[in-house]
Amino acid sequence: MQTNLTRTYRFHHQGRTVTVAPNRTTEAQNIDKDGNGYLKNDEIAFYYGLPEESKFGNNRENRLFENKFHLAGIPNPAKDGYRSFEDVEAGLKSLAKKYPEACELKVLGKTAEGRPIYALRVTADAKKDSSHKVGVVFKGLEHAREWSTAEVVFDSAAKTLEKYAAGEEDYVRRLESAELWFSPVVNADGLEYSRNVDNTWRKNRAPVDTVVNGARIFEVGVDINRNYGDGSELGNLIFRPLGDKPNHWQDDFENGNDAPWSPVYRGEFGGSEAETDALQRLELGNPNIRGVLSYHSFGESFVYPPGYHKGDVEHGDLFRRLGGKLVEAAGGDMELKTSCGLYPISGSGLDIQYINGIVGMLVEINDCFQPDPAVLSSTSERFHGANMTFVDELLKESKEGNLPERIVPDRYNMVK
Ligand SMILES: [Zn+2]
Numbered sequence: 001m002q003t004n005l006t007r008t009y010r011f012h013h014q015g016r017t018v019t020v021a022p023n024r025t026t027e028a029q030n031i032d033k034d035g036n037g038y039l040k041n042d043e044i045a046f047y048y049g050l051p052e053e054s055k056f057g058n059n060r061e062n063r064l065f066e067n068k069f070h071l072a073g074i075p076n077p078a079k080d081g082y083r084s085f086e087d088v089e090a091g092l093k094s095l096a097k098k099y100p101e102a103c104e105l106k107v108l109g110k111t112a113e114g115r116p117i118y119a120l121r122v123t124a125d126a127k128k129d130s131s132h133k134v135g136v137v138f139k140g141l142e143h144a145r146e147w148s149t150a151e152v153v154f155d156s157a158a159k160t161l162e163k164y165a166a167g168e169e170d171y172v173r174r175l176e177s178a179e180l181w182f183s184p185v186v187n188a189d190g191l192e193y194s195r196n197v198d199n200t201w202r203k204n205r206a207p208v209d210t211v212v213n214g215a216r217i218f219e220v221g222v223d224i225n226r227n228y229g230d231g232s233e234l235g236n237l238i239f240r241p242l243g244d245k246p247n248h249w250q251d252d253f254e255n256g257n258d259a260p261w262s263p264v265y266r267g268e269f270g271g272s273e274a275e276t277d278a279l280q281r282l283e284l285g286n287p288n289i290r291g292v293l294s295y296h297s298f299g300e301s302f303v304y305p306p307g308y309h310k311g312d313v314e315h316g317d318l319f320r321r322l323g324g325k326l327v328e329a330a331g332g333d334m335e336l337k338t339s340c341g342l343y344p345i346s347g348s349g350l351d352i353q354y355i356n357g358i359v360g361m362l363v364e365i366n367d368c369f370q371p372d373p374a375v376l377s378s379t380s381e382r383f384h385g386a387n388m389t390f391v392d393e394l395l396k397e398s399k400e401g402n403l404p405e406r407i408v409p410d411r412y413n414m415v416k
Pocket of ligand 1: 142143146225295296297
């Protein structure tokens with residue numbers, strides 16, 4: 001028998017020596033560059049692409065800590081300080097019960113494992129039609145491991161309702177002119193998997209049965225934020241770059257690909273996933289939706305289109321004006337940048353939103369995926385402020401006629 005099959009690997013974690021879980025042995029073998037069976041922090045950091053030192057928006061210590069739970073094959077105990085999917089579900093139901101005049105709980109779809117994809121619609125006189133108001137969507141946890149994003153979106157819904165019910169002037173004004181949608185957990189199956197099985201999991205949990213490079217592959221999970229696509233010609237180009245062959249991964253780039261085992265697997269076609277389709281139905285199918293903030297972690301930045309190519313969008317000035325206000329509202333210590341960065345990104349929600357005339361931005365929060373729960377209340381406070389600023393600025397820009405023209409793509413043109 002080969003020694004590398006029976007070998008155990010160890011590393012230092014939470015003040016003691018921990019053994020690598022049997023199903024992570026191959027990973028450990030690749031991490032262990034010097035082959036001594038002990039995984040040093042530098043070896044682990046190198047393997048997972050963690051920077052040599054902590055820097056703004058990226059905490060090396062915290063990220064090493066997260067990856068060590070993955071290697072040990074045990075849940076990150078920080079999960080006890082975060083809401084589970086059931087907690088979010090119960091919380092949304094209780095808000096809907098407590099504030100029936102100002103909100104309504106909707107099920108947008110169902111995940112592969114049968115969990116509802118919820119959104120709470122919040123507006124004044126919620127029992128009446130509000131499709132003439134300016135619609136804004138806040139969503140969290142598209143990526144399974146980004147736990148704090150669900151907290152931020154849930155808390156923002158709760159704060160909005162509380163302050164509206166207390167008669168706070170700004171909130172009464174906002175909810176009279178705007179229809180807000182809060183979807184704290186887009187990827188419910190992924191959240192539960194990352195809480196209980198592998199805290200570094202990113203994708204959804206849909207079974208994948210496909211052919212890649214001629215071979216049949218069974219895998220699990222599609223990256224929801226590489227799966228956006230509205231079925232239009234431009235939408236298809238955003239989902240799959242020009243020249244990219246379907247079901248071949250050698251011609252892909254880092255930020256979205258056709259390899260089902262990759263954490264950024266794009267899926268079969270744009271909107272193939274229940275979660276992506278549900279959110280696109282809400283965002284694209286309702287012509288009053290003018291803005292979307294999608295919460296991710298980590299990196300302390302507001303991100304605007306384009307993502308699928310380098311350069312600027314026609315409404316670049318609008319995004320920079322809005323983005324500047326958001327940075328200020330979130331405490332000032334954040335970056336404002338376009339999504340394309342070093343490499344273009346495919347199938348990203350903000351590009352699909354923008355080509356349909358929606359001001360879509362992504363918010364990267366905190367400096368790791370699962371920060372100490374002690375930071376959650378201040379994080380929620382900061383980004384609730386940003387959310388309300390986003391609503392106010394969209395109302396203002398809408399009144400001044402500066403927002404892009406809304407388009408409803410054929411696939412999501414629903415007769416209501
Ligand atoms: Zn993310």
